Amino acid sequence: MKLLVPVKRVVDYNVKVRVKADGSGVETANVKMSMNPFDEIAVEEAVRLKEKGIAKEIVAVSCGPTVCQEQIRTALAMGADRGILVQHEGGLEPLAVAKLLKALVDKEKPDLVILGKQAIDDDMNATGQMLAALLGWAQGTYASKVEQADGGLKVTREIDGGLETVQLKLPAIVTTDLRLNEPRYASLPNIMKARKKPIETVTPADLGVDPAPRLSTLKVEEPPKRQAGKKVGSVQELVDKLRNEAKVI
Template identity: 65%
Template sequence: MKVLVPVKRVLDYNVKARVKPDQSGVDLSNVKMSMNPFDEIAVEEAVRLQEAGTATETIVVSIGPAKAQETIRTGLAMGMDRGVHVQTDEDLEPLAIAKILKAVAEAEGADLIVMGKQAIDNDYGATGGMLAALLGWPIGSAANSIALDGGALSVVKEVDGGLQTVKLQMPALVTADLRLNEPRYASLPNIMKAKRKPIDAKTPADFGVDTTPRLKTLKVTEPAAREAGIKVEDAAALVDKLKNEAGVI
């Protein structure tokens, strides 16, 4: 079974985002970038499938600028076999990304795609569903655990009523939630080995994908600063303010 894992290079979650002075987007100059946390979980799951003897080959793919190769190398250091880099400096929308990933999956003959359920930079979470629809594959979204059951893939996810288990016929696509696993840290020897692992270079044009944007960003602004809280002397004062000032009771 061949497993494909798409990953994205995003602003590190420990870094405070700064908006550009012209409000055209988030300022990414001279800041730490890393792999999207949900994608790290997807990579870990693919490596575990390979360690269990279920997966025969694992491929990590990233769509982005030249520096996205660093993110691919991180996946390779975690244990993935090889990488595919689709280089573009455009900020692609989910549909364009899904079309490119469809072409990559078909070219690689992937049997399973495991990907993060969303990206933490733009908070898009539509790529997985779009990709599954384009491929005509079943999807298990926001997975807490996955397991192969004969020729089917069993996926457990959280729902309002508790846990839901679905079985998907292969080939299939799974999007990873935070509880799926705990990603490993890449060891120094594996980081050195990752530098020698192959990365195939592609462009969107190689797959004949139209990346023309369908959305236009008008402006990006920082969230409003939170107002300072106040202290009250007793419960009666609290109830009075909630009732007469906040109007919530």
């Protein structure tokens, strides 16, 4: 089985996000960047499938500027075999990324695409589903467990009502949730080995995809600061404030 694992470069989850002074977006200059945590889980799951003998090759893919090679190298150090960078300097919306990934799927012919359920920068939660629609493939989203079964995959997914198990025929798309696994730390020897693993660079034009944005950002603002609480002296005063000031009862 051949696996394709997309990874996205995002602001590190430990960093406090700051809005640019002109309100045009989020500040990324001189800010620590890292692999999207959900994509890290996807890489870990792909490596585990390879360690079980289910997968034979793992291809890590990232779409964005040249610096995205850092996240590909991280995936290679975790256990991916080679990388592909779709180099593009502008912003990329989920639909554009899905189209780029579809073009790569047509080229690489993987049996499974496994990716994070969402990116922590925009929380769109759309790329995996869009890719499945474009390819016409089965999909198992919000996966908390992935098993090989009957020549395909059995995916346990998290839903509002609890857990749901779906049976997927290959080829398929799987998007990963937090409880699927605990990503490993790349060891120093593997980091050194990752430097020698190949990363192919292509452009959207090479793949025949127009990545032009369909949406425009009017303004980015920080959420309003939470107001200080108030102390009350009695239940009657509390009920009065909830009814007349907060107007929640």
